[in-house]
Amino acid sequence: SQQGEEDPQALSIQEGENATMNCSYKTSINNLQWYRQNSGRGLVHLILIRSNEREKHSGRLRVTLDTSKKSSSLLITASRAADTASYFCATDAVGALGRLYFGRGTQLTVWP
């Protein structure tokens, strides 16, 4: 399977703390994308990092990519209660023609 694995499966923190989620995958990729999902609704696109990039920032989000280890991390700084959601990584594998393969996700809970 091309699907990745994410850890932790669940993460519970206080507001203001940082949250780090990790994603590993199995095949060569064109890019890796991170998504947020609130309560089983649609997915919100957070950030895309290409295979030739090592780090990317967007607001309070920081994503790293290590293609030699086939892993990525998502860091949310200064978390807020509104960040409570499920977070998924998805890989766009080489030759997959845009099809995405998702990790199992991390359920993040931020307590006020």
Added chain:
Amino acid sequence: SAVISQKPSRDICQRGTSLTIQCQVDSQVTMMFWYRQQPGQSLTLIATANQGSEATYESGFVIDKFPISRPNLTFSTLTVSNMSPEDSSIYLCSVADRGVRTEAFFGQGTRLTVV
């Protein structure tokens, strides 16, 4: 980013019946996909909806169960046929374009419950 409208947003259906889900995009897109998210699980790709030709299905999914249409570059439908309770899931439409921007965007999903 593309605006994706999915209908219906939710439905409760009797087993043995079929439901057609619609996905409308506000701009022409190269690629459209359908995903399934079973309760408490991650997303699994069902198929790529190809404009003007038969969809390309992933392993474990077949056309007889999940017929897909894509008559143009802005619209697609997914039908869940002969439903059973195991088909209860969220079904999501996704779009992407090849080119400078390659992000994939998702509709709000259709929450299907089969009773």
